[in-house]
Amino acid sequence: MAAAPPDPLPNLHAVLHSRGLVAQCTDERIEDRLAQPVTCYCGFDPTADSLHVGSLVPIMGLAHAQRCGHRPLVLVGGATGLIGDPSFKTDARQMLDETTVRTNAAAIADQIGRFITFGDGPADAALVNNLDWIGPLTWIEVLRDVGSRVSVNRMIGMESVKQRMTGDGAGISYLEFSYMILQAYDFVHLFRVHGCTVQLGGQDQWGNIVMGIELGRKMHDADLAGLTFPLVTKADGTKFGKSESGNVWLDPKRTPVFDFFQFWRNVDDTDVGRYLRFFTFLPVEQIEQLEQAEGAAINEAKVTLAYEITKLVHGTEEADNARDSASRAFSTGGVDVTGESIPSAPIDLTEPVGVIELLKQSGFASSNGEARRLIQGGGVRVGETKVDDIAATVSADDAEQGHVLLRVGKKKLFRFDPA
RNA sequence: GGGUGAAUGCCGGAGCGGCCAAACGGGGCGGACUGUAAAUCCGCUGGCUUACGCCUACGGUGGUUCGAAUCCACCUUCGCCCA
Numbered sequence: 265m266a267a268a269p270p271d272p273l274p275n276l277h278a279v280l281h282s283r284g285l286v287a288q289c290t291d292e293r294i295e296d297r298l299a300q301p302v303t304c305y306c307g308f309d310p311t312a313d314s315l316h317v318g319s320l321v322p323i324m325g326l327a328h329a330q331r332c333g334h335r336p337l338v339l340v341g342g343a344t345g346l347i348g349d350p351s352f353k354t355d356a357r358q359m360l361d362e363t364t365v366r367t368n369a370a371a372i373a374d375q376i377g378r379f380i381t382f383g384d385g386p387a388d389a390a391l392v393n394n395l396d397w398i399g400p401l402t403w404i405e406v407l408r409d410v411g412s413r414v415s416v417n418r419m420i421g422m423e424s425v426k427q428r429m430t431g432d433g434a435g436i437s438y439l440e441f442s443y444m445i446l447q448a449y450d451f452v453h454l455f456r457v458h459g460c461t462v463q464l465g466g467q468d469q470w471g472n473i474v475m476g477i478e479l480g481r482k483m484h485d486a487d488l489a490g491l492t493f494p495l496v497t498k499a500d501g502t503k504f505g506k507s508e509s510g511n512v513w514l515d516p517k518r519t520p521v522f523d524f525f526q527f528w529r530n531v532d533d534t535d536v537g538r539y540l541r542f543f544t545f546l547p548v549e550q551i552e553q554l555e556q557a558e559g560a561a562i563n564e565a566k567v568t569l570a571y572e573i574t575k576l577v578h579g580t581e582e583a584d585n586a587r588d589s590a591s592r593a594f595s596t597g598g599v600d601v602t603g604e605s606i607p608s609a610p611i612d613l614t615e616p617v618g619v620i621e622l623l624k625q626s627g628f629a630s631s632n633g634e635a636r637r638l639i640q641g642g643g644v645r646v647g648e649t650k651v652d653d654i655a656a657t658v659s660a661d662d663a664e665q666g667h668v669l670l671r672v673g674k675k676k677l678f679r680f681d682p683a
Numbered sequence: 684g685g686g687u688g689a690a691u692g693c694c695g696g697a698g699c700g701g702c703c704a705a706a707c708g709g710g711g712c713g714g715a716c717u718g719u720a721a722a723u724c725c726g727c728u729g730g731c732u733u734a735c736g737c738c739u740a741c742g743g744u745g746g747u748u749c750g751a752a753u754c755c756a757c758c759u760u761c762g763c764c765c766a
Contacts (some may be wrong), residue, residue, distance in 0.1 A: 382750090397759055499721085526719080533720050560718040594719050641713040655733080673712075675719055 274595035275299065276332040276595070280491070281550050283541040285325060287467045289491040290477060297489055301386065304462035305337035305454050307394075307469075309344070309446070310368035310377070314515035315375050317527070318505040320543055320573075321493045326389070327379040327545075335387050337460055338376050338457045340369035342395030344446050362395070369393055369556050374403045375514050379576065390458070394450050397457075410449055413482040414475075419444065421470040432648030444472045453562060463490045496542065501530035514577050520577050521605035524674060528570035529618050544572040567591075593677055608679035611668065616657035619644065622670050626678035645671040 270493035273657070276298045280286050284393040291297060306322045308315065313597040315323075326336040326501045371395060375390045380389045419425060425441065454460035462471050473490035496504040505512055512527045519527075529537055537555035540546060547552075548570075567587065575583035586605040611617065620635040623644065629635035636654045639642050644651040646658055647669050658668055660682060668680040 486741095532721060535716095536720095559718085562720075563718060566718095566720085590719080628721060631730065632732085633730065634728085638713065643713040672716090 270428050271630075273331070273333040276329050277491070279328050279379070280325065280521075283328075284294060285321070285328075285493050285540060285542065287492040287494040287570055288470060289489065291489040291573060294491065295395075298332070298334070300336065301333045302462050303335040303337060303454075303458050303460040304464055305448065305451075305460050306338050306464040307339040307341050307344070307425065308371055309367045310340050310342060312513075313368045313371040314513045315372055315682055316505055316511045316513045316519075317455060318496070318511075319514075320378055321496055322464060322466060323376055323379050324543060326492055329464070330380045330387055333387050334462075336380055336389040337454060337458060338373060338380075338389055338391050339450060339454070340372055340391070340393050340587060342366065342369055342393040343398035344394060344443060352659075365395070366393075372514075375577075379526070392454065392458075394446070394453075398449065399448055406445075409483070410479065413479060414445060414448075417477075418478075434455065435561060442555050444475050447472045448475040448479040449494070451488060452480045452483055452486070455480055455484065455488060461486070461488050465490070465492055467492045467495050498588075499534040516578060516582075518541065519572065520607040521582045521586050522589055522607060523679070524578070525570045525574045525583070525590060525605065526575050529566050529590060530675070531566060533562050536562060536569055540565065540569050540572075544569065544576070549630060581658060591592075594675075603628075608667075608676055608681055610683055611680040612683045613658070613660040614661065616659040619646065619651050619656045619658060619670075620654065622658060622668075622678075623672070624647075626672075626680075628670070628672045628678065643673050647671075 275295055276291070277286065279297045282344040304326075306326050308319060308322070326338065329336050341363075344593050361483075382389045382391065419441070421443070425444075434540055451463050452459070463476060465473055470490075470492050473492065475489060480488045498504050511519075512524060514524075516524070528539070528543075537551060539556060540551040541548065544551075551620040553560075554568060557565055570590075572584055572588050578586075589606050607626070611622075611625075619639065620629075620632055623635035623638060624632070629638055639651050639654045639656075642650065642652070646656075646662060647664050662668055663682055666682065668682065670678045670680065672678075
């Protein structure tokens with residue numbers, strides 16, 4: 265074993281624990297294990313060409329690991345993405361083709377690269393794709409080397425499988441059933457090739473992680489461990505990570521930075537402290553101070569939360585932009601909302617354009633009827649002026665500081681830039 | 684393979700052959716109140732239309748009827764029971 269690093273780094277488990285990021289771990293003595301630098305991994309599904317905020321917890325987990333001197337492996341599930349994880353899903357997942365999976369994997373790795381450092385150093389992260397080792401496997405090899413060491417009795421006893429086999433679920437196909445074997449095999453492979461001994465994952469991955477550990481013991485007498493992160497919940501009980509417009513993505517093309525910022529700015533009071541711990545690197549002491557705030561002062565903490573996360577994901581400049589735009593739009597009542605982060609589109613104002621048309625172009629209304637209802641409900645403003653006529657139009661004269669700002673409700677903004 | 688039940692709008696879930704764009708609940712959106720919070724209250728919630736109205740919609744295809752989400756036949760899918 266290598267000598268301890270000269271500057272003792274904080275213990276990963278202690279760090280994660282202090283931030284409420286530990287749901288379960290397999291090893292009572294995980295702290296001892298993590299006293300030495302280890303190689304750990306966490307998997308991400310390449311189901312889209314961007315991650316969304318739901319993946320931030322595992323990303324932060326890997327980032328903390330790296331900061332504690334460990335070597336993170338980012339596994340993109342190229343192979344498992346071709347199958348679909350059945351864990352706690354009610355339906356079979358859509359399968360993707362290999363080209364898509366490869367493209368998505370690259371995009372995802374790029375996003376994760378903002379949180380952790382890739383390279384060749386001892387604690388530098390590496391990107392691995394399980395398609396590279398699972399792809400070449402033959403059916404016979406798998407059955408003989410892996411299948412002989414896996415108990416179906418155990419598998420059907422797992423909660424994630426049970427749910428699909430009983431009740432009113434959609435049933436489970438053999439394909440999906442095999443998913444967990446692939447994931448277990450990943451762990452064993454990474455142990456063999458990279459000396460990886462710890463797997464991190466969401467709480468829903470517990471069963472899969474445990475399977476990998478058992479398989480490692482049976483195949484190589486390996487001593488593996490796992491740690492899961494808690495499920496991110498919301499005070500109102502709804503699913504975390506969704507906004508009116510669906511998933512909140514890390515890709516600014518899917519979720520404009522302004523909307524991203526606002527997503528965090530608008531979290532429930534009671535969630536702020538937890539989210540600060542989960543999603544920022546701010547010292548716990550500072551977070552404790554922030555969450556002391558009572559009443560309206562808690563908004564301070566929300567701004568910090570939104571700013572810090574936006575900075576991590578989109579960079580300082582974008583974060584400044586979003587924060588300033590938001591504060592102008594909501595606090596000072598000004599209309600100087602020119603920040604680049606606000607969703608916007610060009611417009612031709614040589615002829616007056618109906619407000620209904622603008623509502624449709626901004627995506628706030630999907631039909632004339634919906635746009636009309638919004639106006640009739642009193643929810644539409646152009647700049648600071650409330651629109652109360654469904655036939656209202658906007659012309660070049662209505663542009664303020666060269667822009668037309670369309671507002672729906674209290675929080676939704678869209679900027680039109682006249683050509 | 685046999686028997687049986689179901690299939691409705693974003694979801695759940697009602698729905699005597701006409702009064703059904705379809706009760707009710709949830710969700711979502713808008714408004715009031717606030718702190719860009721929560722709770723509460725009010726309104727809206729298929730498309731086109733200023734509106735009268737028209738169109739599309741109750742798994743699919745045909746049929747009965749002046750008229751069908753509601754009746755019949757077949758098909759598809761799912762659930763349950765038996766083998």
